[in-house]
Amino acid sequence: MTVAEQPAPSRNGQVPLVVEDLSAFYGGRMAIENVSLAFPRKAVTALIGPSGCGKTTLLRCLNRIHEAIAGATTTGKVMLDGDDIYSPDMNPVAVRRRIGMVFQRANPFPTMSIQDDVVSGLRLAAGVSNKKTLAEAAEKALRQAILWDEVKDKLNNAGRSLSGGQQQRLCIARAIATGPEILLMDEATAALDPIATSQIEDLIGTLVSDYTIIAVTHNMQQAARISQYTGFMYAGEDRIGRLIEFDKTEKMFTNPSVKRTEDYITGRFG
Numbered sequence: 273m274t275v276a277e278q279p280a281p282s283r284n285g286q287v288p289l290v291v292e293d294l295s296a297f298y299g300g301r302m303a304i305e306n307v308s309l310a311f312p313r314k315a316v317t318a319l320i321g322p323s324g325c326g327k328t329t330l331l332r333c334l335n336r337i338h339e340a341i342a343g344a345t346t347t348g349k350v351m352l353d354g355d356d357i358y359s360p361d362m363n364p365v366a367v368r369r370r371i372g373m374v375f376q377r378a379n380p381f382p383t384m385s386i387q388d389d390v391v392s393g394l395r396l397a398a399g400v401s402n403k404k405t406l407a408e409a410a411e412k413a414l415r416q417a418i419l420w421d422e423v424k425d426k427l428n429n430a431g432r433s434l435s436g437g438q439q440q441r442l443c444i445a446r447a448i449a450t451g452p453e454i455l456l457m458d459e460a461t462a463a464l465d466p467i468a469t470s471q472i473e474d475l476i477g478t479l480v481s482d483y484t485i486i487a488v489t490h491n492m493q494q495a496a497r498i499s500q501y502t503g504f505m506y507a508g509e510d511r512i513g514r515l516i517e518f519d520k521t522e523k524m525f526t527n528p529s530v531k532r533t534e535d536y537i538t539g540r541f542g
Contacts, residue, residue: 288313288484289334289371289454294348296329296338303329304513306348309503311454316476316485318495318521321505321536326513327488330505331456334486335371336364352454365397372447376459378439380431387427389442390414393450409449416482417445418475437468441475448483455479457487461494473498492537496525504533 289311296304304326311317319327332338333346336357349356357367381389390410394400400409410427414420419441423434431442440460447455457476461469476485476498489495495502502525503518517524517533528534535541 286313287311288353289486290349290351291330291334292349292351294330294333294346294350296326296333297343297345297347298341299343302512304333304505307505307513307515309515309518311484311486312501313484314480314482315501316480316487316499317501317503318499319486319488319503319505320490320492320495321513321516322507322541323490324511324513325505325507327505328458329513331373331458331486331488334454334456335368335373337368337373339364369393369397369450370452371454371456372450372452373456374440374444374447374458374460376462378436378443378463380434380439380442382430382432384431385428386414386423386431386434386442389431390445390449393446398450410445413445413449414442416448416479417441418471418478419445435468437464437471440464440468440472444472444475444479448479452483454484454486457485459488459490462490469494492525496521504528504530504536506532506536 287310291307291309294307295302307330319330321327329338334350338344338346346358350358352370381392384392387410390413391406394406394409400406411420414423419438422438431439434442461472464472473494479485487498499521502521504516505513506516507513517528517530524533525537528537
């Protein structure tokens with residue numbers, strides 16, 4: 273499926289996030305070229321492909337974290353409900369509040385308690401300081417992350433005292449505490465054991481009723497389990513990542529339109 277076959281962006285419509293001819297650079301090196309695709313609202317979209325094909329770079333461009341790297345730039349557009357997030361009048365901090373991100377490795381803040389960690393974004397980015405408001409927001413986010421019952425009696429403990437899977441759910445709670453519309457996940461289960469991975473996958477299945485989720489994964493079985501849509505990326509000999517195919521996950525995994533997609537999914541390379 274090409275981007276031309278996908279619905280156009282519309283305010284409060286079914287396609288909240290649309291990428292148009294997006295290219296990303298690290299200094300003078302192009303990392304991804306002319307990527308165009310649309311992410312349906314309140315669905316999980318998986319981004320798959322071999323290492324080095326630009327999946328994480330694309331993900332980081334979707335909330336302007338890419339530009340935080342020295343010398344990193346983009347061309348093209350990322351449209352959020354019809355507005356280009358790279359427009360000069362768009363505040364990157366405001367963009368990141370609307371498009372949250374969870375990284376591959378859990379990163380609780382070392383000097384913060386569990387509760388303070390969850391609401392750190394509300395304190396710093398939104399300027400919320402009322403203790404009752406922060407406590408209520410922390411509980412709501414921890415409940416959404418299916419972590420409240422496990423930590424409600426130790427909210428003053430350090431986040432790093434938790435298990436790996438709990439730490440990742442803590443980071444998910446932190447990401448959703450600011451009230452984003454879209455949640456980006458960069459291989460959020462790659463460092464976890466099978467039980468913790470299953471818990472995160474179940475959590476994604478719950479969160480998708482409230483959030484549009486875009487998840488990078490190397491695990492094709494995971495992509496098939498958790499997503500409704502899948503984008504396959506690939507980098508050729510020039511090491512520039514390109515979107516090869518985008519479609520509903522069921523079709524992608526049973527009847528892909530592009531032979532290279534079929535070769536990757538069936539394990540002929542990658």
